[in-house]
Amino acid sequence: MKVQDLFNVTGKITIVTGGASGIGYACAEVMADNGAIVTLMDIDPAGLEKAxxxxxxxxxxxxxxxxxxxxxxxxxxAFESVAKRHGKIEVVFANAGISGGPGFLNAEDKRDPSRAIENLPEDLWDRVMATNLGSVFKTIQIATPYLKENGGGKIVVTSSVSAFKIEQYVGTIYVASKAGVAQLLRQAALELAAYNIQVNALAPGPCVTNIGGGRLQDKAAQDFFATKHPNHRMATTDDMQGAALYLASPASRHVTGEHIIIDGGFSLGLAD
Ligand SMILES: NC(=O)c1ccc[n+]([C@@H]2O[C@H](COP(=O)([O-])OP(=O)(O)OC[C@H]3O[C@@H](n4cnc5c(N)ncnc54)[C@H](O)[C@@H]3O)[C@@H](O)[C@H]2O)c1
Structure with a gap:
Protein backbone atom coordinates (compact mmCIF):
# COMPACT_ATOMS: atom_id res chain seq x y z
CA MET A 1 0.00 0.00 0.00
CA LYS A 2 1.13 3.50 -0.73
CA VAL A 3 1.84 5.82 2.17
CA GLN A 4 -0.92 8.16 0.97
CA ASP A 5 -3.48 5.30 1.24
CA LEU A 6 -2.17 3.90 4.55
CA PHE A 7 -2.42 7.28 6.23
CA ASN A 8 -5.42 8.62 4.31
CA VAL A 9 -7.75 10.60 6.59
CA THR A 10 -9.15 12.85 3.87
CA GLY A 11 -12.72 13.87 4.64
CA LYS A 12 -12.80 11.91 7.94
CA ILE A 13 -15.28 13.47 10.34
CA THR A 14 -13.14 14.00 13.40
CA ILE A 15 -13.74 15.24 16.93
CA VAL A 16 -11.00 16.34 19.32
CA THR A 17 -11.88 17.06 22.96
CA GLY A 18 -9.56 19.54 24.61
CA GLY A 19 -8.72 20.64 21.07
CA ALA A 20 -8.13 24.30 21.87
CA SER A 21 -4.64 23.77 23.28
CA GLY A 22 -1.59 21.55 23.57
CA ILE A 23 -1.72 17.91 22.50
CA GLY A 24 -5.38 18.13 21.43
CA TYR A 25 -4.59 21.04 19.15
CA ALA A 26 -1.65 19.10 17.67
CA CYS A 27 -3.96 16.13 16.96
CA ALA A 28 -6.51 18.44 15.35
CA GLU A 29 -3.81 20.10 13.28
CA VAL A 30 -2.33 16.89 11.86
CA MET A 31 -5.84 15.66 10.99
CA ALA A 32 -6.84 18.97 9.40
CA ASP A 33 -3.54 19.31 7.52
CA ASN A 34 -4.24 15.90 5.99
CA GLY A 35 -7.77 16.69 4.86
CA ALA A 36 -9.95 15.62 7.80
CA ILE A 37 -12.98 17.71 8.78
CA VAL A 38 -12.37 18.55 12.41
CA THR A 39 -14.57 19.73 15.26
CA LEU A 40 -12.69 21.07 18.26
CA MET A 41 -14.51 20.63 21.57
CA ASP A 42 -13.28 22.51 24.61
CA ILE A 43 -14.42 24.23 27.79
CA ASP A 44 -12.54 27.40 26.77
CA PRO A 45 -14.59 29.39 24.22
CA ALA A 46 -11.89 32.01 23.54
CA GLY A 47 -9.24 29.31 23.13
CA LEU A 48 -11.54 27.45 20.72
CA GLU A 49 -11.99 30.48 18.50
CA LYS A 50 -8.26 31.19 18.42
CA ALA A 51 -7.38 27.57 17.63
CA ALA A 78 -22.02 18.55 20.77
CA PHE A 79 -21.79 15.08 19.16
CA GLU A 80 -25.41 15.44 17.98
CA SER A 81 -24.54 18.74 16.41
CA VAL A 82 -21.52 17.25 14.57
CA ALA A 83 -23.60 14.31 13.32
CA LYS A 84 -26.32 16.68 12.14
CA ARG A 85 -23.79 18.86 10.32
CA HIS A 86 -21.77 16.07 8.65
CA GLY A 87 -24.07 13.03 8.70
CA LYS A 88 -21.59 10.88 10.66
CA ILE A 89 -18.68 10.75 13.14
CA GLU A 90 -15.64 8.63 12.26
CA VAL A 91 -12.66 9.54 14.46
CA VAL A 92 -12.82 10.66 18.09
CA PHE A 93 -9.85 11.92 20.08
CA ALA A 94 -10.76 11.74 23.80
CA ASN A 95 -7.98 14.05 24.84
CA ALA A 96 -9.17 16.67 27.35
CA GLY A 97 -7.48 16.43 30.71
CA ILE A 98 -5.97 18.41 33.56
CA SER A 99 -3.00 18.19 35.86
CA GLY A 100 -3.28 16.93 39.41
CA GLY A 101 -0.54 19.34 40.47
CA PRO A 102 3.14 18.54 41.10
CA GLY A 103 4.33 15.33 42.71
CA PHE A 104 5.54 14.72 46.26
CA LEU A 105 9.12 15.64 45.28
CA ASN A 106 9.97 19.12 44.04
CA ALA A 107 12.58 20.14 41.46
CA GLU A 108 15.25 20.10 44.21
CA ASP A 109 14.31 16.46 44.92
CA LYS A 110 12.98 17.53 48.32
CA ARG A 111 9.65 16.38 49.74
CA ASP A 112 6.89 18.98 49.46
CA PRO A 113 4.60 18.57 52.50
CA SER A 114 1.67 20.16 50.68
CA ARG A 115 1.89 17.34 48.10
CA ALA A 116 2.10 14.52 50.63
CA ILE A 117 -0.63 11.94 50.06
CA GLU A 118 -2.33 12.71 53.39
CA ASN A 119 -2.63 16.39 52.43
CA LEU A 120 -4.10 16.04 48.93
CA PRO A 121 -7.59 17.56 48.95
CA GLU A 122 -10.55 15.31 48.21
CA ASP A 123 -12.08 17.84 45.85
CA LEU A 124 -8.87 17.63 43.76
CA TRP A 125 -9.37 13.85 43.55
CA ASP A 126 -12.96 14.40 42.36
CA ARG A 127 -11.98 17.05 39.79
CA VAL A 128 -9.03 15.14 38.32
CA MET A 129 -10.89 11.83 38.17
CA ALA A 130 -13.93 13.47 36.57
CA THR A 131 -11.87 15.33 33.97
CA ASN A 132 -9.27 12.67 33.13
CA LEU A 133 -11.10 9.38 33.65
CA GLY A 134 -14.86 10.01 33.89
CA SER A 135 -14.67 12.11 30.72
CA VAL A 136 -13.05 9.30 28.71
CA PHE A 137 -15.80 6.91 29.84
CA LYS A 138 -18.50 9.42 28.90
CA THR A 139 -16.88 10.27 25.55
CA ILE A 140 -16.50 6.60 24.58
CA GLN A 141 -20.11 5.94 25.63
CA ILE A 142 -21.40 8.76 23.46
CA ALA A 143 -19.09 8.07 20.50
CA THR A 144 -19.76 4.33 20.26
CA PRO A 145 -23.27 4.33 18.71
CA TYR A 146 -22.09 6.72 15.98
CA LEU A 147 -19.07 4.56 15.16
CA LYS A 148 -21.16 1.37 15.19
CA GLU A 149 -23.56 3.01 12.75
CA ASN A 150 -20.65 3.61 10.32
CA GLY A 151 -19.51 -0.01 10.53
CA GLY A 152 -16.35 1.08 12.35
CA GLY A 153 -14.21 3.96 13.49
CA LYS A 154 -11.35 5.13 15.61
CA ILE A 155 -11.12 6.28 19.21
CA VAL A 156 -7.77 7.74 20.23
CA VAL A 157 -7.43 8.51 23.93
CA THR A 158 -4.69 10.71 25.37
CA SER A 159 -3.37 8.59 28.21
CA SER A 160 0.13 9.17 29.61
CA VAL A 161 3.36 7.44 30.56
CA SER A 162 1.94 8.02 34.06
CA ALA A 163 -0.46 5.14 33.32
CA PHE A 164 2.56 2.81 33.62
CA LYS A 165 5.38 4.72 35.26
CA ILE A 166 5.15 5.77 38.89
CA GLU A 167 6.39 9.34 39.15
CA GLN A 168 7.75 11.42 42.03
CA TYR A 169 7.31 14.68 40.14
CA VAL A 170 3.73 14.12 38.96
CA GLY A 171 0.66 14.37 41.18
CA THR A 172 -0.50 11.08 42.70
CA ILE A 173 -4.13 11.59 41.69
CA TYR A 174 -3.14 12.24 38.06
CA VAL A 175 -1.15 8.98 37.97
CA ALA A 176 -4.16 7.08 39.33
CA SER A 177 -6.51 8.71 36.79
CA LYS A 178 -4.29 7.72 33.85
CA ALA A 179 -3.91 4.15 35.11
CA GLY A 180 -7.72 3.98 35.06
CA VAL A 181 -7.77 5.39 31.53
CA ALA A 182 -5.34 2.69 30.35
CA GLN A 183 -7.47 -0.21 31.56
CA LEU A 184 -10.73 1.46 30.49
CA LEU A 185 -9.56 1.81 26.91
CA ARG A 186 -8.27 -1.77 26.76
CA GLN A 187 -11.64 -3.04 28.02
CA ALA A 188 -13.47 -0.87 25.47
CA ALA A 189 -11.09 -2.08 22.74
CA LEU A 190 -11.95 -5.70 23.53
CA GLU A 191 -15.69 -5.08 23.54
CA LEU A 192 -15.70 -2.95 20.39
CA ALA A 193 -13.24 -4.95 18.23
CA ALA A 194 -16.11 -6.95 16.71
CA TYR A 195 -17.62 -3.68 15.47
CA ASN A 196 -14.40 -2.68 13.67
CA ILE A 197 -13.84 0.10 16.21
CA GLN A 198 -10.21 0.49 17.27
CA VAL A 199 -9.54 2.09 20.65
CA ASN A 200 -5.92 3.10 21.23
CA ALA A 201 -3.95 5.69 23.12
CA LEU A 202 -1.19 8.21 22.86
CA ALA A 203 0.96 7.97 25.97
CA PRO A 204 3.03 11.14 26.08
CA GLY A 205 5.80 11.80 28.52
CA PRO A 206 6.35 15.35 29.79
CA CYS A 207 5.32 17.67 26.95
CA VAL A 208 5.37 21.46 26.69
CA THR A 209 1.69 22.49 26.76
CA ASN A 210 -0.54 24.73 28.89
CA ILE A 211 -1.33 21.95 31.38
CA GLY A 212 -1.06 22.77 35.09
CA GLY A 213 -1.50 26.51 34.54
CA GLY A 214 1.32 26.49 31.97
CA ARG A 215 4.07 25.47 34.42
CA LEU A 216 5.75 23.39 31.68
CA GLN A 217 6.14 26.52 29.53
CA ASP A 218 8.70 27.60 32.08
CA LYS A 219 12.32 27.33 30.86
CA ALA A 220 13.39 26.09 34.30
CA ALA A 221 10.77 23.30 34.23
CA GLN A 222 11.83 22.32 30.71
CA ASP A 223 15.51 22.23 31.70
CA PHE A 224 14.61 20.12 34.75
CA PHE A 225 12.62 17.55 32.74
CA ALA A 226 15.31 17.52 30.02
CA THR A 227 17.73 16.11 32.61
CA LYS A 228 15.31 13.19 33.16
CA HIS A 229 15.28 12.23 29.45
CA PRO A 230 17.96 10.07 27.78
CA ASN A 231 17.55 12.24 24.66
CA HIS A 232 17.99 15.33 26.86
CA ARG A 233 14.80 17.15 25.94
CA MET A 234 11.09 17.36 26.72
CA ALA A 235 8.51 16.65 24.06
CA THR A 236 6.78 19.39 22.14
CA THR A 237 3.27 18.88 20.84
CA ASP A 238 4.35 18.23 17.24
CA ASP A 239 6.15 15.11 18.53
CA MET A 240 2.63 13.65 19.03
CA GLN A 241 1.43 14.12 15.47
CA GLY A 242 2.92 11.03 13.80
CA ALA A 243 1.34 8.64 16.29
CA ALA A 244 -1.95 10.58 16.27
CA LEU A 245 -2.22 10.29 12.48
CA TYR A 246 -1.24 6.60 12.58
CA LEU A 247 -3.90 5.74 15.18
CA ALA A 248 -6.59 7.68 13.29
CA SER A 249 -5.77 6.20 9.87
CA PRO A 250 -6.17 2.87 8.03
CA ALA A 251 -2.49 2.11 8.82
CA SER A 252 -3.57 1.02 12.34
CA ARG A 253 -6.67 -0.96 11.28
CA HIS A 254 -5.53 -4.21 13.03
CA VAL A 255 -4.19 -2.46 16.15
CA THR A 256 -6.44 -2.04 19.17
CA GLY A 257 -6.13 -1.67 22.94
CA GLU A 258 -2.60 -0.33 22.54
CA HIS A 259 -0.67 2.65 23.88
CA ILE A 260 2.03 4.35 21.85
CA ILE A 261 4.53 5.76 24.31
CA ILE A 262 5.94 9.05 23.00
CA ASP A 263 8.51 10.13 25.54
CA GLY A 264 11.97 10.16 23.92
CA GLY A 265 12.94 7.24 26.16
CA PHE A 266 11.90 8.99 29.41
CA SER A 267 10.27 5.80 30.72
CA LEU A 268 13.35 3.70 29.85
CA GLY A 269 15.57 5.66 32.23
CA LEU A 270 18.77 7.61 31.83
CA ALA A 271 21.86 6.75 29.83
CA ASP A 272 24.37 9.57 29.76
N1 LIG B 1 1.57 17.92 28.81
C1 LIG B 1 2.01 16.75 29.28
O1 LIG B 1 3.13 16.65 29.80
C2 LIG B 1 1.15 15.53 29.16
C3 LIG B 1 1.74 14.28 29.30
C4 LIG B 1 0.94 13.15 29.20
C5 LIG B 1 -0.41 13.27 28.96
N2 LIG B 1 -0.97 14.49 28.83
C6 LIG B 1 -2.42 14.56 28.58
O2 LIG B 1 -2.66 15.28 27.39
C7 LIG B 1 -4.01 15.75 27.40
C8 LIG B 1 -4.03 17.18 26.93
O3 LIG B 1 -3.33 18.00 27.85
P1 LIG B 1 -2.29 19.10 27.43
O4 LIG B 1 -1.02 18.78 28.08
O5 LIG B 1 -2.34 19.32 25.97
O6 LIG B 1 -2.87 20.37 28.24
P2 LIG B 1 -3.47 21.77 27.79
O7 LIG B 1 -3.90 22.42 29.05
O8 LIG B 1 -2.53 22.49 26.89
O9 LIG B 1 -4.77 21.37 26.94
C9 LIG B 1 -5.89 20.76 27.55
C10 LIG B 1 -7.16 21.30 26.92
O10 LIG B 1 -8.26 20.64 27.55
C11 LIG B 1 -9.25 21.61 27.87
N3 LIG B 1 -10.06 21.15 28.99
C12 LIG B 1 -9.70 21.06 30.31
N4 LIG B 1 -10.75 20.66 31.03
C13 LIG B 1 -11.79 20.48 30.17
C14 LIG B 1 -13.14 20.10 30.34
N5 LIG B 1 -13.65 19.82 31.54
N6 LIG B 1 -13.92 20.03 29.24
C15 LIG B 1 -13.42 20.34 28.01
N7 LIG B 1 -12.17 20.73 27.80
C16 LIG B 1 -11.36 20.80 28.87
C17 LIG B 1 -8.47 22.87 28.19
O11 LIG B 1 -9.29 24.04 28.09
C18 LIG B 1 -7.35 22.82 27.16
O12 LIG B 1 -7.71 23.47 25.97
C19 LIG B 1 -4.50 15.55 28.82
O13 LIG B 1 -5.33 14.39 28.87
C20 LIG B 1 -3.23 15.32 29.62
O14 LIG B 1 -3.43 14.57 30.76
C21 LIG B 1 -0.23 15.63 28.92
Whole structure:
Protein backbone atom coordinates (compact mmCIF):
# COMPACT_ATOMS: atom_id res chain seq x y z
CA MET A 1 0.00 0.00 0.00
CA LYS A 2 1.13 3.50 -0.73
CA VAL A 3 1.84 5.82 2.17
CA GLN A 4 -0.92 8.16 0.97
CA ASP A 5 -3.48 5.30 1.24
CA LEU A 6 -2.17 3.90 4.55
CA PHE A 7 -2.42 7.28 6.23
CA ASN A 8 -5.42 8.62 4.31
CA VAL A 9 -7.75 10.60 6.59
CA THR A 10 -9.15 12.85 3.87
CA GLY A 11 -12.72 13.87 4.64
CA LYS A 12 -12.80 11.91 7.94
CA ILE A 13 -15.28 13.47 10.34
CA THR A 14 -13.14 14.00 13.40
CA ILE A 15 -13.74 15.24 16.93
CA VAL A 16 -11.00 16.34 19.32
CA THR A 17 -11.88 17.06 22.96
CA GLY A 18 -9.56 19.54 24.61
CA GLY A 19 -8.72 20.64 21.07
CA ALA A 20 -8.13 24.30 21.87
CA SER A 21 -4.64 23.77 23.28
CA GLY A 22 -1.59 21.55 23.57
CA ILE A 23 -1.72 17.91 22.50
CA GLY A 24 -5.38 18.13 21.43
CA TYR A 25 -4.59 21.04 19.15
CA ALA A 26 -1.65 19.10 17.67
CA CYS A 27 -3.96 16.13 16.96
CA ALA A 28 -6.51 18.44 15.35
CA GLU A 29 -3.81 20.10 13.28
CA VAL A 30 -2.33 16.89 11.86
CA MET A 31 -5.84 15.66 10.99
CA ALA A 32 -6.84 18.97 9.40
CA ASP A 33 -3.54 19.31 7.52
CA ASN A 34 -4.24 15.90 5.99
CA GLY A 35 -7.77 16.69 4.86
CA ALA A 36 -9.95 15.62 7.80
CA ILE A 37 -12.98 17.71 8.78
CA VAL A 38 -12.37 18.55 12.41
CA THR A 39 -14.57 19.73 15.26
CA LEU A 40 -12.69 21.07 18.26
CA MET A 41 -14.51 20.63 21.57
CA ASP A 42 -13.28 22.51 24.61
CA ILE A 43 -14.42 24.23 27.79
CA ASP A 44 -12.54 27.40 26.77
CA PRO A 45 -14.59 29.39 24.22
CA ALA A 46 -11.89 32.01 23.54
CA GLY A 47 -9.24 29.31 23.13
CA LEU A 48 -11.54 27.45 20.72
CA GLU A 49 -11.99 30.48 18.50
CA LYS A 50 -8.26 31.19 18.42
CA ALA A 51 -7.38 27.57 17.63
CA UNK A 52 -10.04 27.30 14.91
CA UNK A 53 -8.90 30.55 13.28
CA UNK A 54 -5.31 29.28 13.19
CA UNK A 55 -6.34 26.00 11.54
CA UNK A 56 -8.71 27.69 9.09
CA UNK A 57 -5.89 30.01 7.98
CA UNK A 58 -4.25 27.03 6.25
CA UNK A 59 -7.50 26.16 4.48
CA UNK A 60 -8.84 23.48 6.84
CA UNK A 61 -12.53 22.79 7.47
CA UNK A 62 -12.80 23.31 11.21
CA UNK A 63 -15.75 23.73 13.56
CA UNK A 64 -16.04 24.34 17.30
CA UNK A 65 -18.32 23.26 20.14
CA UNK A 66 -18.10 24.46 23.72
CA UNK A 67 -18.12 21.31 25.87
CA UNK A 68 -17.37 20.43 29.46
CA UNK A 69 -16.22 16.80 29.24
CA UNK A 70 -17.21 16.19 32.86
CA UNK A 71 -20.85 16.85 31.88
CA UNK A 72 -22.38 14.12 29.76
CA UNK A 73 -25.20 16.30 28.45
CA UNK A 74 -22.80 18.84 26.92
CA UNK A 75 -20.76 16.12 25.17
CA UNK A 76 -23.96 14.49 23.90
CA UNK A 77 -25.32 17.75 22.49
CA ALA A 78 -22.02 18.55 20.77
CA PHE A 79 -21.79 15.08 19.16
CA GLU A 80 -25.41 15.44 17.98
CA SER A 81 -24.54 18.74 16.41
CA VAL A 82 -21.52 17.25 14.57
CA ALA A 83 -23.60 14.31 13.32
CA LYS A 84 -26.32 16.68 12.14
CA ARG A 85 -23.79 18.86 10.32
CA HIS A 86 -21.77 16.07 8.65
CA GLY A 87 -24.07 13.03 8.70
CA LYS A 88 -21.59 10.88 10.66
CA ILE A 89 -18.68 10.75 13.14
CA GLU A 90 -15.64 8.63 12.26
CA VAL A 91 -12.66 9.54 14.46
CA VAL A 92 -12.82 10.66 18.09
CA PHE A 93 -9.85 11.92 20.08
CA ALA A 94 -10.76 11.74 23.80
CA ASN A 95 -7.98 14.05 24.84
CA ALA A 96 -9.17 16.67 27.35
CA GLY A 97 -7.48 16.43 30.71
CA ILE A 98 -5.97 18.41 33.56
CA SER A 99 -3.00 18.19 35.86
CA GLY A 100 -3.28 16.93 39.41
CA GLY A 101 -0.54 19.34 40.47
CA PRO A 102 3.14 18.54 41.10
CA GLY A 103 4.33 15.33 42.71
CA PHE A 104 5.54 14.72 46.26
CA LEU A 105 9.12 15.64 45.28
CA ASN A 106 9.97 19.12 44.04
CA ALA A 107 12.58 20.14 41.46
CA GLU A 108 15.25 20.10 44.21
CA ASP A 109 14.31 16.46 44.92
CA LYS A 110 12.98 17.53 48.32
CA ARG A 111 9.65 16.38 49.74
CA ASP A 112 6.89 18.98 49.46
CA PRO A 113 4.60 18.57 52.50
CA SER A 114 1.67 20.16 50.68
CA ARG A 115 1.89 17.34 48.10
CA ALA A 116 2.10 14.52 50.63
CA ILE A 117 -0.63 11.94 50.06
CA GLU A 118 -2.33 12.71 53.39
CA ASN A 119 -2.63 16.39 52.43
CA LEU A 120 -4.10 16.04 48.93
CA PRO A 121 -7.59 17.56 48.95
CA GLU A 122 -10.55 15.31 48.21
CA ASP A 123 -12.08 17.84 45.85
CA LEU A 124 -8.87 17.63 43.76
CA TRP A 125 -9.37 13.85 43.55
CA ASP A 126 -12.96 14.40 42.36
CA ARG A 127 -11.98 17.05 39.79
CA VAL A 128 -9.03 15.14 38.32
CA MET A 129 -10.89 11.83 38.17
CA ALA A 130 -13.93 13.47 36.57
CA THR A 131 -11.87 15.33 33.97
CA ASN A 132 -9.27 12.67 33.13
CA LEU A 133 -11.10 9.38 33.65
CA GLY A 134 -14.86 10.01 33.89
CA SER A 135 -14.67 12.11 30.72
CA VAL A 136 -13.05 9.30 28.71
CA PHE A 137 -15.80 6.91 29.84
CA LYS A 138 -18.50 9.42 28.90
CA THR A 139 -16.88 10.27 25.55
CA ILE A 140 -16.50 6.60 24.58
CA GLN A 141 -20.11 5.94 25.63
CA ILE A 142 -21.40 8.76 23.46
CA ALA A 143 -19.09 8.07 20.50
CA THR A 144 -19.76 4.33 20.26
CA PRO A 145 -23.27 4.33 18.71
CA TYR A 146 -22.09 6.72 15.98
CA LEU A 147 -19.07 4.56 15.16
CA LYS A 148 -21.16 1.37 15.19
CA GLU A 149 -23.56 3.01 12.75
CA ASN A 150 -20.65 3.61 10.32
CA GLY A 151 -19.51 -0.01 10.53
CA GLY A 152 -16.35 1.08 12.35
CA GLY A 153 -14.21 3.96 13.49
CA LYS A 154 -11.35 5.13 15.61
CA ILE A 155 -11.12 6.28 19.21
CA VAL A 156 -7.77 7.74 20.23
CA VAL A 157 -7.43 8.51 23.93
CA THR A 158 -4.69 10.71 25.37
CA SER A 159 -3.37 8.59 28.21
CA SER A 160 0.13 9.17 29.61
CA VAL A 161 3.36 7.44 30.56
CA SER A 162 1.94 8.02 34.06
CA ALA A 163 -0.46 5.14 33.32
CA PHE A 164 2.56 2.81 33.62
CA LYS A 165 5.38 4.72 35.26
CA ILE A 166 5.15 5.77 38.89
CA GLU A 167 6.39 9.34 39.15
CA GLN A 168 7.75 11.42 42.03
CA TYR A 169 7.31 14.68 40.14
CA VAL A 170 3.73 14.12 38.96
CA GLY A 171 0.66 14.37 41.18
CA THR A 172 -0.50 11.08 42.70
CA ILE A 173 -4.13 11.59 41.69
CA TYR A 174 -3.14 12.24 38.06
CA VAL A 175 -1.15 8.98 37.97
CA ALA A 176 -4.16 7.08 39.33
CA SER A 177 -6.51 8.71 36.79
CA LYS A 178 -4.29 7.72 33.85
CA ALA A 179 -3.91 4.15 35.11
CA GLY A 180 -7.72 3.98 35.06
CA VAL A 181 -7.77 5.39 31.53
CA ALA A 182 -5.34 2.69 30.35
CA GLN A 183 -7.47 -0.21 31.56
CA LEU A 184 -10.73 1.46 30.49
CA LEU A 185 -9.56 1.81 26.91
CA ARG A 186 -8.27 -1.77 26.76
CA GLN A 187 -11.64 -3.04 28.02
CA ALA A 188 -13.47 -0.87 25.47
CA ALA A 189 -11.09 -2.08 22.74
CA LEU A 190 -11.95 -5.70 23.53
CA GLU A 191 -15.69 -5.08 23.54
CA LEU A 192 -15.70 -2.95 20.39
CA ALA A 193 -13.24 -4.95 18.23
CA ALA A 194 -16.11 -6.95 16.71
CA TYR A 195 -17.62 -3.68 15.47
CA ASN A 196 -14.40 -2.68 13.67
CA ILE A 197 -13.84 0.10 16.21
CA GLN A 198 -10.21 0.49 17.27
CA VAL A 199 -9.54 2.09 20.65
CA ASN A 200 -5.92 3.10 21.23
CA ALA A 201 -3.95 5.69 23.12
CA LEU A 202 -1.19 8.21 22.86
CA ALA A 203 0.96 7.97 25.97
CA PRO A 204 3.03 11.14 26.08
CA GLY A 205 5.80 11.80 28.52
CA PRO A 206 6.35 15.35 29.79
CA CYS A 207 5.32 17.67 26.95
CA VAL A 208 5.37 21.46 26.69
CA THR A 209 1.69 22.49 26.76
CA ASN A 210 -0.54 24.73 28.89
CA ILE A 211 -1.33 21.95 31.38
CA GLY A 212 -1.06 22.77 35.09
CA GLY A 213 -1.50 26.51 34.54
CA GLY A 214 1.32 26.49 31.97
CA ARG A 215 4.07 25.47 34.42
CA LEU A 216 5.75 23.39 31.68
CA GLN A 217 6.14 26.52 29.53
CA ASP A 218 8.70 27.60 32.08
CA LYS A 219 12.32 27.33 30.86
CA ALA A 220 13.39 26.09 34.30
CA ALA A 221 10.77 23.30 34.23
CA GLN A 222 11.83 22.32 30.71
CA ASP A 223 15.51 22.23 31.70
CA PHE A 224 14.61 20.12 34.75
CA PHE A 225 12.62 17.55 32.74
CA ALA A 226 15.31 17.52 30.02
CA THR A 227 17.73 16.11 32.61
CA LYS A 228 15.31 13.19 33.16
CA HIS A 229 15.28 12.23 29.45
CA PRO A 230 17.96 10.07 27.78
CA ASN A 231 17.55 12.24 24.66
CA HIS A 232 17.99 15.33 26.86
CA ARG A 233 14.80 17.15 25.94
CA MET A 234 11.09 17.36 26.72
CA ALA A 235 8.51 16.65 24.06
CA THR A 236 6.78 19.39 22.14
CA THR A 237 3.27 18.88 20.84
CA ASP A 238 4.35 18.23 17.24
CA ASP A 239 6.15 15.11 18.53
CA MET A 240 2.63 13.65 19.03
CA GLN A 241 1.43 14.12 15.47
CA GLY A 242 2.92 11.03 13.80
CA ALA A 243 1.34 8.64 16.29
CA ALA A 244 -1.95 10.58 16.27
CA LEU A 245 -2.22 10.29 12.48
CA TYR A 246 -1.24 6.60 12.58
CA LEU A 247 -3.90 5.74 15.18
CA ALA A 248 -6.59 7.68 13.29
CA SER A 249 -5.77 6.20 9.87
CA PRO A 250 -6.17 2.87 8.03
CA ALA A 251 -2.49 2.11 8.82
CA SER A 252 -3.57 1.02 12.34
CA ARG A 253 -6.67 -0.96 11.28
CA HIS A 254 -5.53 -4.21 13.03
CA VAL A 255 -4.19 -2.46 16.15
CA THR A 256 -6.44 -2.04 19.17
CA GLY A 257 -6.13 -1.67 22.94
CA GLU A 258 -2.60 -0.33 22.54
CA HIS A 259 -0.67 2.65 23.88
CA ILE A 260 2.03 4.35 21.85
CA ILE A 261 4.53 5.76 24.31
CA ILE A 262 5.94 9.05 23.00
CA ASP A 263 8.51 10.13 25.54
CA GLY A 264 11.97 10.16 23.92
CA GLY A 265 12.94 7.24 26.16
CA PHE A 266 11.90 8.99 29.41
CA SER A 267 10.27 5.80 30.72
CA LEU A 268 13.35 3.70 29.85
CA GLY A 269 15.57 5.66 32.23
CA LEU A 270 18.77 7.61 31.83
CA ALA A 271 21.86 6.75 29.83
CA ASP A 272 24.37 9.57 29.76
N1 LIG B 1 1.57 17.92 28.81
C1 LIG B 1 2.01 16.75 29.28
O1 LIG B 1 3.13 16.65 29.80
C2 LIG B 1 1.15 15.53 29.16
C3 LIG B 1 1.74 14.28 29.30
C4 LIG B 1 0.94 13.15 29.20
C5 LIG B 1 -0.41 13.27 28.96
N2 LIG B 1 -0.97 14.49 28.83
C6 LIG B 1 -2.42 14.56 28.58
O2 LIG B 1 -2.66 15.28 27.39
C7 LIG B 1 -4.01 15.75 27.40
C8 LIG B 1 -4.03 17.18 26.93
O3 LIG B 1 -3.33 18.00 27.85
P1 LIG B 1 -2.29 19.10 27.43
O4 LIG B 1 -1.02 18.78 28.08
O5 LIG B 1 -2.34 19.32 25.97
O6 LIG B 1 -2.87 20.37 28.24
P2 LIG B 1 -3.47 21.77 27.79
O7 LIG B 1 -3.90 22.42 29.05
O8 LIG B 1 -2.53 22.49 26.89
O9 LIG B 1 -4.77 21.37 26.94
C9 LIG B 1 -5.89 20.76 27.55
C10 LIG B 1 -7.16 21.30 26.92
O10 LIG B 1 -8.26 20.64 27.55
C11 LIG B 1 -9.25 21.61 27.87
N3 LIG B 1 -10.06 21.15 28.99
C12 LIG B 1 -9.70 21.06 30.31
N4 LIG B 1 -10.75 20.66 31.03
C13 LIG B 1 -11.79 20.48 30.17
C14 LIG B 1 -13.14 20.10 30.34
N5 LIG B 1 -13.65 19.82 31.54
N6 LIG B 1 -13.92 20.03 29.24
C15 LIG B 1 -13.42 20.34 28.01
N7 LIG B 1 -12.17 20.73 27.80
C16 LIG B 1 -11.36 20.80 28.87
C17 LIG B 1 -8.47 22.87 28.19
O11 LIG B 1 -9.29 24.04 28.09
C18 LIG B 1 -7.35 22.82 27.16
O12 LIG B 1 -7.71 23.47 25.97
C19 LIG B 1 -4.50 15.55 28.82
O13 LIG B 1 -5.33 14.39 28.87
C20 LIG B 1 -3.23 15.32 29.62
O14 LIG B 1 -3.43 14.57 30.76
C21 LIG B 1 -0.23 15.63 28.92
Missing amino acids: AAKLKASGAQVFTEVVDVTKKETIKR
